[in-house]
Amino acid sequence: xxxxxxxxxxxVVETSNSFFIHSSDHPGLLLVNKRLNGDNYPTCKRSMIIxxxxxxxxxxxxxxxxxxxxxxxxxxxxxxxxxxxxxxxxLLNSVEPDLAEGVVYADTAHEIWKDxxxxxxxxxxxxIYQIQKAIAFHTQGxxxxxxxxxxxxxxxxxxxxxxxxxxxxxxxxxxxxxxxxQDQIMQFLMGLNDSYNAVRGQILLMKELPSVREAYSLIIQxxxxxxxxxxxxxxxxxxxxxxxxxGAGSSYHRSGNQTSFRGTPISSEATLHCTYCNQDHxxxxxxxxxxxxxxxxxxxxxxxxxxxxxxxxxxxRNGGRSKWHASSSYANQVQVSSPAAAAQTEQTSTAxxxxxxxxxxxxxxxxxxxxxxxKQLAAAMVHLSKPTSDNTDAFANAAGLGYGEDDWVG
Numbered sequence: 001x002x003x004x005x006x007x008x009x010x011x012v013v014e015t016s017n018s019f020f021i022h023s024s025d026h027p028g029l030l031l032v033n034k035r036l037n038g039d040n041y042p043t044c045k046r047s048m049i050i051x052x053x054x055x056x057x058x059x060x061x062x063x064x065x066x067x068x069x070x071x072x073x074x075x076x077x078x079x080x081x082x083x084x085x086x087x088x089x090x091l092l093n094s095v096e097p098d099l100a101e102g103v104v105y106a107d108t109a110h111e112i113w114k115d116x117x118x119x120x121x122x123x124x125x126x127x128i129y130q131i132q133k134a135i136a137f138h139t140q141g142x143x144x145x146x147x148x149x150x151x152x153x154x155x156x157x158x159x160x161x162x163x164x165x166x167x168x169x170x171x172x173x174x175x176x177x178x179x180x181x182q183d184q185i186m187q188f189l190m191g192l193n194d195s196y197n198a199v200r201g202q203i204l205l206m207k208e209l210p211s212v213r214e215a216y217s218l219i220i221q222x223x224x225x226x227x228x229x230x231x232x233x234x235x236x237x238x239x240x241x242x243x244x245x246x247g248a249g250s251s252y253h254r255s256g257n258q259t260s261f262r263g264t265p266i267s268s269e270a271t272l273h274c275t276y277c278n279q280d281h282x283x284x285x286x287x288x289x290x291x292x293x294x295x296x297x298x299x300x301x302x303x304x305x306x307x308x309x310x311x312x313x314x315x316x317r318n319g320g321r322s323k324w325h326a327s328s329s330y331a332n333q334v335q336v337s338s339p340a341a342a343a344q345t346e347q348t349s350t351a352x353x354x355x356x357x358x359x360x361x362x363x364x365x366x367x368x369x370x371x372x373x374x375k376q377l378a379a380a381m382v383h384l385s386k387p388t389s390d391n392t393d394a395f396a397n398a399a400g401l402g403y404g405e406d407d408w409v410g
Contacts, residue, residue: 016056017056018056018057018059018060018065018083019076019079019080019082019083020056021082021083021086022055025055025086027085027086027089027090027093028089028093029089029090029093030090030093030094031047031048031051031052031090031091031093031094032044032047032048032051032094033047035094035095035096036094036095036096036099036116036120037095037096037099038096038099038119038120041116041120041121042127042158042161043154043158044094045116045117045121046161048061048091048094052087052090057083057086057087060083060084060087060108060109060110061087061091061109061110061112061113062110062113063110065080067080067108068080084108084109087109088106088108088109088112091103091109091112091113092104092112095116102115103115103116124162127162128159128162128163131155131158131159131162132159134155135152135155135156135159135187138151138152138155138187138191139191139192139193140191140192140193141193144223145192145216145219145220145223146220148191148192149188149216149219152187152188152191156184181209181211181212182209184212185203185209185210185211185212185215188212188215188216189203189204189215192219196219196222199218199219199222202218203215203218274286274287276289276290277289277290
């Protein structure tokens, strides 16, 4: 039994020695997940120190383990050299390739560590200034609360590593930690988005402020609660939008400086009949024979139109194709053979509705004018308010005859 205990004790001493190399250790090992690139030196250095300390090899980089004499202690020197080269390979694997090329010819791990510290380590004052500025301007923005808090906590921890924490057993240390905790809570709450104003106000109104972790937990609960309610709200909004779209007979559109009203087009299969002239394809309120023919129509006569009715359009002919520049609601009844012409016809029809509404408004304001005069004035105002490009012929791309021209006679 004594031999077994003595063997176990020697094994423990051997494994606790800095020269001991575990079977899982190999030259291709990475000490950190994110390699050193120069800008991340403070965090990368901290991660390397943790990894090397866990492997009992940090003494090789900080120089605390002295190099044994090759002549006097050749066995110890061999063990030291073996471990030092292992740590050196870990350091080379943990930096970017362009940085590794500059230190690949170093003889010891301590030389590499010292080289990185001289090149990338900043003075405490400049780095503390950068950290304080980053904390002051750090806001949540589009980040989740967890990412926002994690980044902020990294700033706090790095700042503590530069400043350190005073060691004291008196009551003053408790006050110091309390004030430090309050500062961190305020910094955390100030960077949150305005959507968390309610829960932020509840935290600040507490008689005794919670810790930073407790405040973070409250904010996370609020965020999760919103995620639960978001799908329902979105579904209701979509349903309301669909219902509104189905119920609307017309819509108002504005693009730049141009405004248009789009009404619901009349189906091309609808059968229209005029009770005045007993003809199809139009109604009595749009009957030329009753209200008069527009200028340019073959049956138009300067003074023969029925009194009290204004001509609302003008016609011209070019190469056998009829062109009618109109602002009346006749556009809805014209048979078109192309989508472009249909769209133009719809816009012309909606402009007619706008003319009728404008006529009624002017009639209410200018009671001394006749209906004929009000219609002419309203049509002129709509025509002048439209851009020149909108005054193009609505029937330029339409095939066949326009409504109210050669397809029927009055």
